[in-house]
Amino acid sequence: MFASASHDCTVRIWHGRSTECVHIMSAHSRSVETVSFSPDGMWLVSGGWDTRALIWSVQTGEMVQELRGHTAAVQSSAFSSDSQRVATGSWDRSVRVWELHDDKEVVTLQGHLGNVACLCFSVTGILASGSWDGTVRVWLPQQHTCLYVLGGHERVWVRSLAFSVEGLVLASTAEGDMVRIWDMANGKCLKLLQGHKDSAYGCVFTPGGELLTSGSDQLDVDEDKDKIIK
Template sequence: MARCCSQPQRMAACMAGRPGVGSCCGGCTATQVGRLRCCVCPVSCHLSSSPDPGLVPAGHQRSVETVSFSPDSKQLASGGWDKRVMIWEVQSGQVLRLLVGHRDSVQSSDFSPTVNCLATGSWDSTIRIWDLRAGTPAVSHQVLEGHSGNISCLCYSASGLLASGSWDKTIHIWKPTTSSLLVQLKGHVTWVKSVAFSPDELRLVSAGYSRMVKVWDCSTGKCLETLKGVLDVAHTCAFTPDGKILVSGAADQTRRQASHTTKSPRATQT
């Protein structure tokens, strides 16, 4: 397994036939990808080599399991096996906040639409909502409990609702401002890998660690559709901005898209 080297100086050395000079390692080779000349290096080389501190922020003590950009793209949150959450300034690469409180590995994260809060999910089966407003301490002011397994995915809606998927095979939709659970979605036969709201927030799409993607009514918790065209594990899913098409990505190295016209009961009434 290999990947294209993104460092210009390393690529130049490889193209000049000197892969061991200024490049990642002596095992990289020059190749043609369409019209692009590319320096391909083993992934192990990138994993073992020291990162450029000007390009790759360092700070976590163990494996990083989740990263997420703030809606304005100015901040990046990361969490991992060291149980810590770090918030970085994207432009400078500097750490803005260190958030400590989870009792186990941090697996998922998402910023609120206003960037006032960050939600993180952990192997400790809890969701923590961190207050990021200026002048507030860097501690979680809410802990959402109810799942009985690792919180594997999180997603905010445009209005501030929060969906969480778990290894307990369920999905919860929360109203974080009141710490209340609005609805619980049951139907996946394996753990939930990805969740995403439709733009109108009437529906939620979810991908489980199985060959199916589900579409739910957010108000009733009813499963509207189960899509089984995936040939392998569905790792991710998302609606297009207009909400008419949903896309899923699977381990079979293909993507599936489906037109979605089914309306929820709420949409029918309006």
């Protein structure tokens, strides 16, 4: 299954092999900016310009939860690894963490000076957020604490984040041409991966966590064949 978000205010779930549209969900009143599946594949979160985040049943396509609290567009979202919590990032510069099937937010995390463009949970429950302010913030949501402020992408929009399988390192991409790898033990930058000729928009680790693939405006894909984790 894969999902798509649209300016027509709908969210669609598609069957990956047949490309058949399984569900069309239309509860948003304005453009939808983000969709994310829960790791267990049972739920989908969507967020958009109506300032709401909605939780959907993947099986039925029905909306099961509405999350209100942001005061501007919801631009990013991510589920925790146990599928019990969902984080949302907004143009109001805040990150909010919610319990699945509970309308009350767990915590509001503030500190970014720009829109929160991307979010990612590690398997250990650490949450990373990337912003238009050029920083990545690493949070301990349970303690309501910011662990690190990673400032290597200064003055550029941080576009995507990815934790390695064990959560030991974090990859970040931004509007510049470099991908950065961060050590979660100390918040230090381990590597700068260079090669893209334009902005890097997305990144993902392989299941083994030793390779990272990144995508760019240059219409090709680079793979770092060095081991990320030593």
